[in-house]
Amino acid sequence: MVKRTRFDESPCPVARSVDAIGDWWSLLIVRDAFDGSRRFGEFQRSLGVAKNILSARLRALVDAGILAVEPASDGSAYQAYALTPKGEDLFPVVVALRQWGERHFFDPGEPHSELLDRRDDRPLRDLAVLAADGRPVRPADTAVHKVPSPEEE
Known part of the structure; x- marks a missing residue:
């Protein structure tokens, strides 16, 4: 089995974020949690995973x-997420993906x-x-200031 590349120590915030939620199942689980899913069975039925x-x-x-x-709100032995x-x-990430x-x-x-x-x-x-200052910005209006790698120092 191929070992997954980890980015949890990367100096890039996008890479660290993708490391935590970058696969499609994780994002769809988060989407379903925003929609009110809390139990394993609810996620499983919604996603078919x-x-x-x-x-x-x-x-x-x-x-x-x-x-x-957390414990299930109905007092059963089940757990909720x-x-x-x-x-x-x-x-905002889920809304941005939805709108895109x-x-x-x-x-x-x-x-x-x-x-x-x-x-409403x-x-x-x-x-x-x-x-x-509140004005809209596009990619060309921004610049990334990267952290130098240890080899560059």
Whole structure:
């Protein structure tokens, strides 16, 4: 079996994030947690993923501090999975992926699930990346200042 490359010590925030949530099952589990799924069976029914894969991904998300295991709210012996504050901070990431997918993978007028504001039952405004002064920025407006590698020092 091929050993997975780890990025948990990379100086790049994107690489470290991908290390924690970069596979599709993990992101879909987080999406389902935002949609209210809390139990193993709920995730399994929604995703149709093999139980061994789901178990491994849930364990990894708990180990990464994205989900927490708690007793089931009905008092049964089952356990539930709840988003931690770290997990809730993924909400803009999930919304950005949703909006990107709506723009690029659906034909105009093609039906798809919608994320609505509970207050007015309307879709959310498109996310925008803003500079510190509030103006929108595009990739060409930014620069990455990289940390020198040990070989460069």
